[in-house]
Amino acid sequence: MQQRRVLDQVETNRILLNGQLNTPKWWLPTVLGLGVVVLIGFVIIGFMVNRGLGVTGLSRPVYWGLFITTFVFWVGISHAGIMISAILRLTQAEWRRPVTRAAELLTVFSLLTALIFPLIHAGRPWRIAYWILPYDFARGIFPNIRSPLIMDPVAIGTYLTGSTLFLYVALLPDLGNLRDRTRGWQKTLYTVLALGWRGNPRQWKLQTVGGILLSALMLPIFVSVHSIVSWDFAITPAVEGWHSTIFAPYFVIGAVHSGVSAVVTMMALMRWLWKWDDFIRPEHFDALARLLIVVATAWLGFTFLELVFAIYSLDAPEIALRELQIFSWPWNLMFGVFLMTGYIIPVGMWLFKSVRNNIALMFWTSLFVNIGMWLERFMIIVPGLSRRTPFVYTWDSYRPSLVEWSILVWSVAWVTFLMLLFSRFFPLVPLFEQKESQIFVDKIKIGRVNVPAILREQE
């Protein structure tokens, strides 16, 4: 095991609460800068809603483009939370502790962002309330539950609710901690939010049980959310490359790949920005990279399986689509970049322990993965639509307009902005989890080797 500083609880509090109690100097300018970008983004969205979708690069038959790509991308990122906090919690992987909250947070904010995209992508966003709420009782017309577009908000809404609850339950002990260390309006805020947390054994028990129950309840969501997103495409018989039977597991595993990579990116940033070297350690990056090698390879398997299906069926339109996707300009460039950034460069590098323990390299490789994963979604959605379909004279490729690109940039700025805003008021690393793990580690320091084993409640 690596050498590490053993921190007592006072020191842990001091370092991990520095976002709230001693806000770093860079925080305000960064948040203000991002705020301006976000504001401009909202103005552009307003412009688009006001003028109509004519300002995008969409046409006939490329009816879906960058917005749907970005929607799928953010839903994919959101799988970070469920993977890290639910699955790793239930499998009792100790190394998850410092990242659980950040991952869960990323889930909540990326889902909030993802939900905006289908909304602004519709022709008449102001009538979208019709989608989710049963409407027109007088005429007896309810939303069409056969449509994946109805299942989407249901699945994402469930996920968002579960994740928010999960985040809040895990935040309670830290809110109590903050309440005791602040004054004035902040104290009032934390007092209200902490729901009278005193840290007595009964409250701890309820909090732990609540967390485990929520993890278990959210397990089905792990499978359902991105499966349903994949059905947006998979149930369309007319578009080659969309109606694939492997789409649900393919999308889920791809989502885990991009989500966990986003967590790695975020961990590196947290370590640098708040100087949490003692808490977010190279061994955490190492563990996540090992997990990612497995996930990414499974995902690559699906990618190739899709191509194999095309070759196996020798269905002419399908072969033509794959030819467009892989060999014709500009898709061949995108395909190359996607394969290199999505798999070959990062996974090739992660095979080496020196890379896995190098924070800067991990930051860049994990960023690469998400560039590749965004391209992957783009390559699934657009070539299928812009392929040369029979009986149509409008064969068109697709070039996203400036408005669409700026809304993509806005979405990244928006998520970062929300995260930073959150970091000002709430600790990004769960203090109590951190202390808990220190206690466990202390307790198992009996043998000659310091094994990262887990000592759970055994009363």
Add this chain to the structure above:
Amino acid sequence: MVTQAGFGNHKWAMAVDVDKCTGCQACVLACQVENNIPLNTQDRFERNRSISWIRVERYWEGEFPDIKARFIPIMCQHCENAPCEPVCPVFATYHNAEGMNVQVYNRCVGTRYCANGCPYIVRFFNYWEPVWPESLRNHLNPDVTIRSRGIMEKCSFCVHRVRRGVRKAASESRPLEDGEIQTACQEACPTSALNFGDINDPNSRVSQMKKDDRYYTLMPQLGTSPNVFYLAKVDEDREIALTGAESEGGDGH
């Protein structure tokens, strides 16, 4: 698909005799005028956002000088098993009891999902608010809704003409006669390549045409079972048109 049990007395269908089509585009123009379709200006056309509920596709066959132009009119196929219907979240498109695929403009929120579902690419999105020059404003057809921006539209089988015809026959207490209801494209077709009628009536023209050996439907492999069917081109020089169509439209007859 949804309402198979509830079919009324009529089931509307269209027979397109490809052999008769000269590619004159009169149907395209008639449809444009009848259904208040916004003008396809040059910029809309170049951006591939033009709207034409019926279009005439042209194919070249052979090499110059032994070359032939082939035409086929394509409009909404009014599929019995339409891929556009189940994907609409708000039932803006659904199958009515008379075999028509109906688009309800008021319900449409513009997800464009139905357009992705359509293998014939006959659904159109209004990217902009429709505009007409002042001189054309009084030429608009009062029977047809003007579609605002942000919604889908497509061939309606001239549903306003169908409704009027059925109502007229009912008010005169007589059965509807075959050929009484004509769609705008059919009316404009100089060679009677387009034929609209009730396929539930065994004596109607479309029912007779359906029995023709040249019968085929577009993309039968997708199982959409369209209510628009085609009669293949007859070629004196080469008999490929017929045999080709038969092998393509395998499940016909």
